Amino acid sequence: MLAGMKRYAQIADILVKHGFGIVVDELFPGLPGHNLKLGRGEESPSLSVYERIRLSIEELGPTFIKFGQILSTRRELFPPELIHELSRLQDQVPALPFPEMEAVLDETLPGWREAFLHIAPYPVAAASLSQVHRGVLADGTQVAVKIQRPGIDEVIETDLLILSSLAERIEVVLPDYRVFNPTGLVREFAGQIRKELDFTRDGKNAERIRRNMAEIGGIRVPRIHWNVSSRRILTMDYIEGVRIDDVESIMGMGHDPANIAERGFAAYIKQIAIDGFFHGDPHPGNLLVMANGDLAFLDFGFCMVLRPQRRETFIRLLAGIAGTDVEACISAFADLGVRVSDEDIELFRDDLYILLLDYSDYEVQQYDFSKMAIELSEILRKYQLQVPGELMRLLKVIGMVGEIALALDPSFCFTERIRPCLDELVKEQYFSYDALKREISTGVGSIRTLLRIPDQVTSALKKVSEGKVRIDVVAHDIRRLQETLDRSTDRIMVGLITSSVVIGSSLLLLASGLNIPNVQYIALFGYGAAVFVGIYAIIHAFRVSRRADLRWR
Structure with a gap:
């Protein structure tokens, strides 16, 4: 209880610091010991409200950063300016000294000193939930050791309780914000971040994708070493490479970026449309091109699952988008539970048709699926439609994959590349x-x-x-x-x-x-x-x- 009150006070201080004193006064009435400044905030007087929201979230810590990253996928709910700032949230924090990480190894993996010849004291990557250190197993295998930060689970559980109470408070005090479903968003986020804290699930996700990708040549997924892994420790093969968006380095290694784009796109289409289980965080830092030209996937804490019926509906939606078929899109939306009122259906149909028609006329080098997905989200927000979070996350993943492919190959055209895949998948649905x-x-x-x-x-x-x-x-x-x-x-x-x-x-x-x-x-x-x-x-x-x-x- 005392820790919770202390955390409430920290949150209030940070919000006040960035000029959200009025919000604190509404959500924390009578909070003692705080001189609430109701202005713009002394430390950021020239910044926009959305920039100050991002800075506040980054200072609030890992739970709020992760929550902001999830909210950045909900383009149909929030203004584009806020989505832009949330997309910039950085999950980079100073590394903890290795003795503190050793305490986690001692607690969760007794005997690790005999299993490893060496673990580097300085991490190769540090995030809010964990640090990754390079190591060498007793048999000489080069590995990456992902170690959970000490005490992070307690911090997150405290923050989740606070987020939940804040969401309930918002729905009571600010009823106009109920359309955003704050309690539902927090509940969905809580389930996801608890899964990310379980590194065993992370490893199982990696193994599943590794099996699914076995038939695609040139795709690499690190092997998990379960004998030196636990719920808070994950040991995997160490993979060296350059970020997938580093086109110059890829060409310097003698590889064609267009081939990398084609292979990565094919891998994601298989994961999404055939396997129904896909890597949910395809930012360039999680996709490496190795010296031999293989494309390596990293970080499997966030993977998405699509049931067969859901997959079929998403395929119909994508086919409708690629084929400028408004009725197919509306039918797919209805099957996903997105229903437009009778009063708005014709206007919605017109807006959707204009959007699809505009993008169907684009030249290859002009087409950008991520921008089209953003405009589609704005149409959904215009009509205040309740949209499943998995749909928006799926569109964001496809958009990110399309952006990477376009950076590697400027002639890459999303619709031309995906249409034959969708045709084959539709045949598979009905004639297999x-x-x-x-x-x-x-x-x-x-x-x-x-x-x-x-x-x-x-x-x-x-x-x-x-x-x-x-x-x-x-x-x-x-x-x-x-x-x-x-x-x-x-x-x-x-x-x-x-x-x-x-x-x-x-x-x-x-x-x-x-x-x-x-x-x-x-x-x-x-x-x-x-x-x-x-x-x-x-x-x-x-x-x-x-x-x-x-x-x-």
């Missing part, structure tokens, strides 16, 4: 073996539902006969109902048999690559029989219905 299995499952479910109808009607009639339901009918109505049920059951059986023949024939066609003689002829015969039975069933049903109608008139 997995798609056939889904359709078969759906068809079987529908047939089961139809077959339950007679039982349900029988149950209803039983209740009528027991006097539980009172309905006034005459005898010929009951007979007519019975005949209708008999005809319906016959049609269901015919439909079930026909469907079974079609499904079986389809499976035979899929098996035609197994060198089974004449299998395709058997399948075609099955299709012909199904067509014949279907036509006969339709004609027979029409005749029976006409006779029944004449009899009961």
Whole structure:
């Protein structure tokens, strides 16, 4: 409790320092010991409000920096000026002395001194959550050792409690800000940063992407050394290379930047659209080009997951964007839960069409998917639409990948490159073996539902006969109902048999690559029989219905 109050006081001091005394007065009423300055802030009198927000967040520490970085993906919620400043948040902090990091090694990895020949005392990278030191294992393997900063988990948990209470307070004191869903944003962020604190999850993410990328040549993902890793220590292969945006160094090593761009784009398309599990932080510091030309992925603390149904919807959305298909985009938005009111739908459709049309006319060197995504976000914000956070993060990731590809290859065109990929993925969705299995499952479910109808009607009639339901009918109505049920059951059986023949024939066609003689002829015969039975069933049903109608008139 005392630590929490002390942290509240620190936050208030920082906000006041940067000129947000009025905000402190609203959110911390009666906070003792603070002379609130309600002006612009003595230390930054000439800066804009958005710049002062960024400076405040950086000074507030790792939890708030991470939160600001997450908010920078929500372009549909906040003004572009604020998004720009949040995107500049730096997660660089002074390195801690190695003896403090040794304490973490001693606590979480007993016996590490025997496992390592050497760990460099000076880190190669220092961030708010961890430091990375170069090391050598007992067998001579060069490794990178990621060590969590001591006590950082306690700091983050305290800050999360404060952020949660602030979000609740904002929704009460400033009801106009409820549209931003502060409590929901904090809840989503809390789950993410807790995952990042678990380095075991980080390592598992790396292994999954390593497996998924195995079939793409020239992609490198570091190997995890689990025998010298723990929840707060992660040891992996040490990878040397230059940042992917360092075009001069890449060319100096004798590699074509355009090939690197093509390979990186293909890797991300596979991760997003096929695997449904992708590296969520593709800034240039996490993507290195090695001396042999391999593209290496680093830092897997933040990876995103897309369920198959979500992937299909995102693919349809991207296909709609690439193909200037407004209706496809709106349909995909609706499936994602983004629904435009009836009053705004036509205006929204017009704005979206103009945006897609404008970018479809751009020359190759002019097209910038990240800018298009920003303008799309502004349209969503204009209509105050509630958008899933995963959609905005996905668009940001694709935008960042597009920016890197364009920096490597100025002739790189996002739409020209992604359109054939999307066409192939759409075919995969609707014409693959997995798609056939889904359709078969759906068809079987529908047939089961139809077959339950007679039982349900029988149950209803039983209740009528027991006097539980009172309905006034005459005898010929009951007979007519019975005949209708008999005809319906016959049609269901015919439909079930026909469907079974079609499904079986389809499976035979899929098996035609197994060198089974004449299998395709058997399948075609099955299709012909199904067509014949279907036509006969339709004609027979029409005749029976006409006779029944004449009899009961």
